[in-house]
Amino acid sequence: xxxxxxxxxxxxxxxxxxxxxxxxxxxxxxxxxxxxxxxxxxxxxxxxxxxxxxxxxxxxxxxxxxxxxxxxxxxxxxxxxxxxxxxxxxxxxxxxxxxxxxxxxxxxxxxxxxxxxxxxxxxxxxxxxxxxxxxxxxxxxxxxxxxxxxxxxxxxxxxxxxxxxxxxxxxxxxxxxxxxxxxxxxxxxxxxxxxxxxxxxxxxxxxxxxxxxxxxxxxxxxxxxxxxxxxx
Numbered sequence: 001x002x003x004x005x006x007x008x009x010x011x012x013x014x015x016x017x018x019x020x021x022x023x024x025x026x027x028x029x030x031x032x033x034x035x036x037x038x039x040x041x042x043x044x045x046x047x048x049x050x051x052x053x054x055x056x057x058x059x060x061x062x063x064x065x066x067x068x069x070x071x072x073x074x075x076x077x078x079x080x081x082x083x084x085x086x087x088x089x090x091x092x093x094x095x096x097x098x099x100x101x102x103x104x105x106x107x108x109x110x111x112x113x114x115x116x117x118x119x120x121x122x123x124x125x126x127x128x129x130x131x132x133x134x135x136x137x138x139x140x141x142x143x144x145x146x147x148x149x150x151x152x153x154x155x156x157x158x159x160x161x162x163x164x165x166x167x168x169x170x171x172x173x174x175x176x177x178x179x180x181x182x183x184x185x186x187x188x189x190x191x192x193x194x195x196x197x198x199x200x201x202x203x204x205x206x207x208x209x210x211x212x213x214x215x216x217x218x219x220x221x222x223x224x225x226x227x228x229x230x231x232x
Contacts, residue, residue, distance in 0.1 A: 084142075086192060135169065
């Protein structure tokens, strides 16, 4: 018999759009995802808001469990598990830059503030992000996996400068900028959104800013016990 699965959809200006092919086994899991998406959208949207709803779908079997995509096993076991960490609203407090902008720029760019030249150089770290990154970098093979706005060339260099300024040697040559995060193979990805290939990431998505992982202490509490070395 078919099973019921739950899908998160975006509702904006009277239109409904399916965001991904992820199907959730329970309505509660889908509602948690929708809540995280809404809060992330509020951080990035300064025009008409986006809302998220739940749609039921019948599927023939349980082939689409949420959260973890199996990875191909490496020929040689890795010493440490691989961890990727997003920047905006995970390591970096995007909103902290807005009061530092000229009000005319804020008005001109509206809901596309990430396209303002130089905005990424004005941001502060998220609370406890720097200390958490340094701890995780000691026990995981840790990389920064972020996306830069295509229409804002300064963001690409500003993100590198931000990493050098706040994370220093613990993040040297560990910054990856891409619009296709699913092309990176690893064990965990900490990200506040489900865009740019995150639903297809080969590993476990730790959805930052949701009820399960609301802040860095919650993430550390989850990841610290799971950092045992491979092959031991």
